[in-house]
Amino acid sequence: MSRLPAEDTDDMRPDAPDADLIRLGRDAMLQEAEALRQVAGTLDASFAGAVRMLLQARGRVLVTGLGKSGFVARKLAATLTSTGTPSQFIHPVEAAHGDLGIVTGSEVLIAISRSGANPEVTALLAFCRTFGMKTLVITADPASDAARAGDLVLHTPIDREACPLNLTPTTSAVAAMAMGDALAVALIRLRGFAAEDFAMFHPSGALGRSLLLKVSELMHTGDELPIVSHRLTLRQSLPEIVRKRLGGACVVDDDGLLVGLCVDGDIKRVLLDREQALDLPIIEAMNPRPTTIGAGELAIRALRLMERREGGAVTLLIVADDAGRPIGLLHIHDILRAGLL
Numbered sequence: 001m002s003r004l005p006a007e008d009t010d011d012m013r014p015d016a017p018d019a020d021l022i023r024l025g026r027d028a029m030l031q032e033a034e035a036l037r038q039v040a041g042t043l044d045a046s047f048a049g050a051v052r053m054l055l056q057a058r059g060r061v062l063v064t065g066l067g068k069s070g071f072v073a074r075k076l077a078a079t080l081t082s083t084g085t086p087s088q089f090i091h092p093v094e095a096a097h098g099d100l101g102i103v104t105g106s107e108v109l110i111a112i113s114r115s116g117a118n119p120e121v122t123a124l125l126a127f128c129r130t131f132g133m134k135t136l137v138i139t140a141d142p143a144s145d146a147a148r149a150g151d152l153v154l155h156t157p158i159d160r161e162a163c164p165l166n167l168t169p170t171t172s173a174v175a176a177m178a179m180g181d182a183l184a185v186a187l188i189r190l191r192g193f194a195a196e197d198f199a200m201f202h203p204s205g206a207l208g209r210s211l212l213l214k215v216s217e218l219m220h221t222g223d224e225l226p227i228v229s230h231r232l233t234l235r236q237s238l239p240e241i242v243r244k245r246l247g248g249a250c251v252v253d254d255d256g257l258l259v260g261l262c263v264d265g266d267i268k269r270v271l272l273d274r275e276q277a278l279d280l281p282i283i284e285a286m287n288p289r290p291t292t293i294g295a296g297e298l299a300i301r302a303l304r305l306m307e308r309r310e311g312g313a314v315t316l317l318i319v320a321d322d323a324g325r326p327i328g329l330l331h332i333h334d335i336l337r338a339g340l341l
Contacts, residue, residue: 028162028170035171036178039156043182050136050152051186054085057134059106061087064095064124068169069112069176076110076180083184084193092120095127103128109135112180114158114172116144125149138179140172154179213338215302216295219319219328220246227252227326230259234267234285235278241267248316250326251286257324260286263316292320295328303335 012020054061061080065073073089080087090099092111109128113121116139125135126149137150140158147153156175163170187193226244228237230251241249241262248263262285270277270285277285291309293302307313319328 031162032171032174035158035175039158039175039178042155042157046152046154047182050154051183051190053108053134053136053152054080054183054187055190057085057106057108059104059108061085061108061110062090062103062128063087063110063112064090064092064121065112066092066118066121068173069114072173072176072180073110073112075177076112076184079181079184080187083188084191085184085187090124092118092124095124096120100127103131103133107133109133110138110180111135111146111150112138112176113144113146114140114169114176116141116146118146122146122149138176140175213299214295215293215297215299215319215328215330218299218334218338219295219330220244220334221319221328225326225329226250228262228282229254230281230283232282233278234262234270234280234282237262237282238267238278246316246329246331248329250318250329251282252326258290258292258318258320258326259283260288261290261316261318262286263314290318292318292326293330295319295321299330299335299338302330303332306332306335 012024061077063073063077063080064070070089070091077087077089088102090102090109107128109125111121111125116122116137122145125137125146129135129149129151134152135150136152136154137146138154138156139147140156141147142153142155156172156179158172158175160166161168161170161172224244224246226240226246226249228240228249228251230253237249237251241247241264248261248266250258251260251262253259260283262282266285266287270280274280291305291314293305302317306315306317315332317330318326319330321327
C-alpha cells in the first residue's frame with residue numbers, strides 16, 4: 001500500500017528514546033495551543049450573535065456532525081444540557097431516515113464540520129432552515145456549502161492538523177470543541193447558572209453528591225458546639241473555646257438567642273489593644289453581627305457566604321434556627337474534607 005504524501009512523515013523507530021516521544025507529544029500540544037490562540041483572536045460579532053441565538057432558543061438545541069466532528073457535537077450537546085441549555089445530538093444521516101421527527105421548528109441547530117463539505121450536514125441545515133429553525137455552523141471553511149447554508153458561522157481557522165500526515169482531525173477537532181466550550185461558558189454566565197444548579201443535574205456523580213451536601217450534614221452540633229453566655233468574661237469563656245477546638249464560640253443571651261460570635265482573631269485583637277483583656281466581658285471582644293445560615297441550606301452556599309462575606313472572608317459560620325438560636329457551627333475545614341474546595 002502506498003503512503004499518502006505529507007509534509008512531515010519522518011519515521012521514528014519503535015525503540016526511540018523517551019525524550020523523542022515526549023517531544024512528539026509536546027509538539028502536538030503546543031501546535032494545538034497555538035491554533036486555539038489564533039481561533040480566539042478571530043472571535044467577533046458572530047460569536048456574540050451565536051450566544052444570543054442560543055440564549056433565546058425556545059426549544060432544544062440540536063447539535064450535529066459526522067465522524068470526529070460528530071463526537072465533538074455529542075460532547076457539546078452533553079455540556080450544554082448539563083449547564084442549563086437542553087440539547088440533543090442528532091446524526092445527520094439518521095436524520096434523513098426518520099429522526100427529523102423530533103424537529104418542531106422552535107429548536108436551534110448547531111452543525112460542526114471541519115470542511116463544511118459533508119452533503120448530509122448541508123442537507124440537514126437546509127431542511128432545518130426551511131422548517132423555520134435558526135442554524136449555526138462551526139467550520140474551518142467559511143466559504144463552504146455548510147457555511148452558506150447556516151444563519152451564522154463561527155470560523156475556526158486551522159493552518160494544518162497536528163497529525164504528521166495533516167489528515168487526521170486533531171487540531172481542527174480541538175478548535176471546534178473549544179468553540180463549543182466558549183459558547184457554553186458564555187451561556188453559563190448569562191443564565192446565572194450556579195454550582196447548586198450544576199449539582200441538580202449531576203446527582204449521581206461524586207461531584208454532584210458533594211455539591212448537594214446540606215449544612216446539617218457537615219456542621220458541629222450537640223456536645224461539639226461551643227456556646228458561652230454573654231455574661232461571662234473572656235477568661236471564663238476561653239476553656240469552652242479551647243476545649244471544642246473550632247477556633248471560636250457562639251455567644252448567647254439568657255434565652256439562648258444568638259448575640260455574637262467570638263473567634264481566635266477577635267481574642268488576639270483585644271489582647272493587643274486592651275490592658276487586662278482577659279477580664280473584659282466577652283461581648284466586648286465578640287462580633288455582634290456574625291453571618292448565619294440555616295441547617296437545610298446547601299453546603300456550597302455556606303462556602304459562598306464564607307468567601308464573599310462583606311468585611312472579609314471567614315472560616316466559621318453559625319448555623320441558626322428560625323428563632324435565632326445557634327444549633328451548629330460550620331468550619332471551612334469541614335467543607336474542605338467534603339471536597340467542595
